[in-house]
Amino acid sequence: MARPSVSIPSSVNITNQLSEKILIVHCQSKDTDLGAHALAVGASFHWSFGTNFFGGTLFWCKLAVENRRISFVAYKEYYDVFGRWLVCDDGLYGTPKDRPVFLKAQWMRPYIST
Numbered sequence: 001m002a003r004p005s006v007s008i009p010s011s012v013n014i015t016n017q018l019s020e021k022i023l024i025v026h027c028q029s030k031d032t033d034l035g036a037h038a039l040a041v042g043a044s045f046h047w048s049f050g051t052n053f054f055g056g057t058l059f060w061c062k063l064a065v066e067n068r069r070i071s072f073v074a075y076k077e078y079y080d081v082f083g084r085w086l087v088c089d090d091g092l093y094g095t096p097k098d099r100p101v102f103l104k105a106q107w108m109r110p111y112i113s114t
Helices: none
Strands: 007-016 023-028 033-039 044-052 058-065 068-076 084-088 091-094 102-105
Touching: 007 023, 007 033, 007 058, 007 068, 023 044, 033 044, 068 084, 068 091, 068 102
Parallel strands: 007 084
Antiparallel strands: 007 044, 023 033, 023 058, 058 068, 084 091, 091 102
């Protein structure tokens, strides 16, 4: 017997709060590639989707500015990953509802071999 599909509305929002830099955001799930987006300072990339109550919805993103990178899980169903993110000069911050903002990840520079 098939389980009924119960869709729960959810969303992710990523805001560029870098000082004077364009942010490249590329997000995807197992089934959906949202493509790369260039965000000016103060701009946001937002998408909404329905999660399956019985499934495991997962979106991950790669952020790039100049030669710095961050990869992270932007939304993971059943976990405390909520989908509201601020990208700042010192890293990526999560903004959970009713809790303090926290630093999720710092910028990584690519490995250069000598």
